Amino acid sequence: MKASTDHPPHSRFRRPLVLVAVVVLVGALAGLAGIYGIGGLGGKSADPSCRATVEATRRMAPLARGEVAAVTVAADPQRVPDLTFRDDSGRERTLAEWRGRTALFNLWATWCVPCRKEMPALDALQARLGGPAFDVVAVNIDTRDAEKPRAWLKETGITRLAYFADPTAKVFQDLKAAGKAFGMPTTLLVDPHGCELAVLAGPAEWASEDAIALIKAALGS
Numbered sequence: 356m357k358a359s360t361d362h363p364p365h366s367r368f369r370r371p372l373v374l375v376a377v378v379v380l381v382g383a384l385a386g387l388a389g390i391y392g393i394g395g396l397g398g399k400s401a402d403p404s405c406r407a408t409v410e411a412t413r414r415m416a417p418l419a420r421g422e423v424a425a426v427t428v429a430a431d432p433q434r435v436p437d438l439t440f441r442d443d444s445g446r447e448r449t450l451a452e453w454r455g456r457t458a459l460f461n462l463w464a465t466w467c468v469p470c471r472k473e474m475p476a477l478d479a480l481q482a483r484l485g486g487p488a489f490d491v492v493a494v495n496i497d498t499r500d501a502e503k504p505r506a507w508l509k510e511t512g513i514t515r516l517a518y519f520a521d522p523t524a525k526v527f528q529d530l531k532a533a534g535k536a537f538g539m540p541t542t543l544l545v546d547p548h549g550c551e552l553a554v555l556a557g558p559a560e561w562a563s564e565d566a567i568a569l570i571k572a573a574l575g576s
Contacts, residue, residue, distance in 0.1 A: 405550035408432035412552060414572040421565035425555055432550045435460075435543060436533050438526050440494045443518040451549065453490060457573055459561070460543045461493045462527055465507050467539040469558040474513055479562035480570075481515045488574055491561075495520040496527055496539075544573060 412428050419426045438450040438460070450460065461477060463470035474493070481491040493516050495504040501522055508518070521527075530536035535543060537556045544552040552573050559566060 405432040408550040418569045422560040422563035440521040470540040473558040476562040496524040
């Protein structure tokens with residue numbers, strides 16, 4: 356009797372099923388890369404306008420240590436929402452006005468004890484590095500008494516920071532919706548293109564040598 360050369364029935368379907376599985380897997384990974392900016396596209400940011408930011412974050416990453424160890428340096432820099440708040444005269448301002456220089460954007464409130472503790476350090480940081488290339492933008496989000504934060508800053512001797520506020524606290528909600536704010540204080544380091552360099556949930560000793568080194572790396576100096 357002649358031996359059969361036919362393959363078992365299940366083997367005829369094995370290869371097509373494997374190919375289908377591979378196609379589905381590749382498609383799923385491509386979709387995730389598009390949504391979340393997963394690496395694998397030459398290491399470039401998913402936001403083309405922030406590709407130049409990657410070089411700065413590479414300089415910064417080894418320096419997120421010591422007093423600023425809790426800072427998360429952006430692995431895939433994205434553009435920060437164009438946040439809106441008001442200055443001391445009540446005029447509306449936007450974060451876009453700081454394009455062209457690096458900004459340390461900080462949200463604080465008088466009811467937030469860690470916020471109050473770090474404000475002198477932010478004031479000292481502004482005194483040391485503030486200028487044409489760098490600025491600390493501290494925005495108060497007290498919602499009840501508009502005069503309370505001004506009075507507290509004066510009593511505490513915070514004199515180098517410009518006063519900004521958002522009594523609606525919408526700026527916090529905007530950052531929360533973008534996945535950048537989880538509590539108070541919240542701090543973002545934003546580059547001259549409006550792209551996120553780093554984020555911190557909680558306080559830091561911003562006048563420390565560790566913080567100065569991190570920010571100087573962001574500035575390329």
